[in-house]
Amino acid sequence: MRTFIKVVEAGSISAAAGELDQSSQLTGKQLRALEQSLGIQLLGRTTRSQSLTDSGRVFYDRAKIILGEMADAEALIAETRSVPKGNLRISAPITFGTQLLATQLPEYLKQNPQVSVELCLSNRTTDLIEEGFDAVFRTGELPDSQLLARRLAPYEMVICAAPSYLETSGRLASPQDLANHQCLIFTHTAMRTEWQFDGQDGPIAVAVTGRFKTDNSEALRAAALAGLGIIMQPRQLMSAELESGQLVRVLAEYQLPGRAVHILYARDRRMTPALRGFLDFCVARFGQG
Numbered sequence: 392m393r394t395f396i397k398v399v400e401a402g403s404i405s406a407a408a409g410e411l412d413q414s415s416q417l418t419g420k421q422l423r424a425l426e427q428s429l430g431i432q433l434l435g436r437t438t439r440s441q442s443l444t445d446s447g448r449v450f451y452d453r454a455k456i457i458l459g460e461m462a463d464a465e466a467l468i469a470e471t472r473s474v475p476k477g478n479l480r481i482s483a484p485i486t487f488g489t490q491l492l493a494t495q496l497p498e499y500l501k502q503n504p505q506v507s508v509e510l511c512l513s514n515r516t517t518d519l520i521e522e523g524f525d526a527v528f529r530t531g532e533l534p535d536s537q538l539l540a541r542r543l544a545p546y547e548m549v550i551c552a553a554p555s556y557l558e559t560s561g562r563l564a565s566p567q568d569l570a571n572h573q574c575l576i577f578t579h580t581a582m583r584t585e586w587q588f589d590g591q592d593g594p595i596a597v598a599v600t601g602r603f604k605t606d607n608s609e610a611l612r613a614a615a616l617a618g619l620g621i622i623m624q625p626r627q628l629m630s631a632e633l634e635s636g637q638l639v640r641v642l643a644e645y646q647l648p649g650r651a652v653h654i655l656y657a658r659d660r661r662m663t664p665a666l667r668g669f670l671d672f673c674v675a676r677f678g679q680g
Contacts, residue, residue: 392454394421395433399451403441475665476505482519483528486608487652488512490628492528495676499669506665514579514606519657525666526656531580538655541670544678545649546625550586551638555618563621563641566597573620575611576604586623589646625650652677 394411398418401407408418426433433447443451483492488510496508511517511524519527519538533540560572566588576583576599583604588595603614608624615622616637622629632638654673656666 392425392458394418395425396451396454396458398422398434398441399443399447473664474505475503475663475668477663477665478507478509479526479665479669480509480511480524481526481528481669482511482513482517482522482524484514484530484608485512486624486628487528487530489609491677492673495672499672502672503665503668506668508669519655526654526669529653529655530650532651533653533655536655537658539658540653540655541674543652543654543674545651546627547649548623548647549626549629549633549640550621550623550642550647551615551629551633551640552621553616553618553638554636556615556620557639557641559618566595566642566645569597569599569621573603574599574601575614575620575622576601577606577608577611577624578604579606582623587648588642589648594648623647 394407397407397411398404401410404419404422405415408415411418422434429450431446431450432444433450435442435444435447481492489512493510496510500506500508516529517524517527529540530546556573563569563572566586569586574586582599585596585598588597601620603611603619605611605614608628611622612624612629612632614620616632621641622638626633629638633640654670656670
């Protein structure tokens with residue numbers, strides 16, 4: 392179609408071939424192939440001149456419109472690829488979302504002024520496909536699924552308590568001492584029944600119990616600050632309290648296994664510039680494990 396238009400506008404096959412930077416033989420072959428596929432003659436040709444047939448004139452006018460629209464569509468796609476725009480729906484666990492993700496989102500939005508973000512916070516396992524999310528954050532090991540995942544830096548877990556609790560309940564010398572203490576139980580993960588340590592001879596699992604249980608990390612931290620017991624949470628989420636001395640680490644000489652963190656997205660969802668940029672931004676800000 393482009394060759395045909397160029398032949399009409401250039402006035403001859405040889406002139407069009409020069410503008411298309413190809414041989415006259417190839418240009419003529421393309422023109423004949425177009426006529427054969429349409430089943431009509433587009434150009435009346437003699438040894439001295441060429442002219443549009445009636446059908447050729449109609450096809451020329453329509454072809455110009457079609458190629459113009461194609462050029463506009465290609466330009467639009469190129470712009471969409473290069474400039475992130477649109478709305479992103481993101482799901483994240485409550486504490487990660489409020490303490491880490493929400494503190495970084497303003498910078499992402501500042502870098503991408505044509506992108507908007509809807510952040511949904513929940514400790515339940517959201518369904519990315521059914522609930523229409525572009526990306527979801529997950530902690531812990533991932534079950535088998537059709538989702539794609541980008542690994543972030545794992546959580547470094549710490550065990551800590553308020554100084555007031557330790558003054559009244561005593562210090563801990565080994566993980567086994569947890570059996571004699573009030574543990575603040577996070578019911579959302581396997582940590583609701585046991586806490587694990589990396590021992591010299593392999594993993595150590597210690598059963599934990601306590602009078603206070605919740606699926607909300609904010610409530611768990613509030614209980615720890617009030618001196619109700621011992622808490623195990625990611626160091627990244629407790630750093631302010633540890634630095635201020637409101638909470639102090641216990642059993643610091645024992646290694647705790649890290650907790651995996653991923654950002655997931657759908658395999659068959661169109662990778663828009665906004666989503667690709669968001670994934671890269673999160674890997675850069677939250678580290679890659």
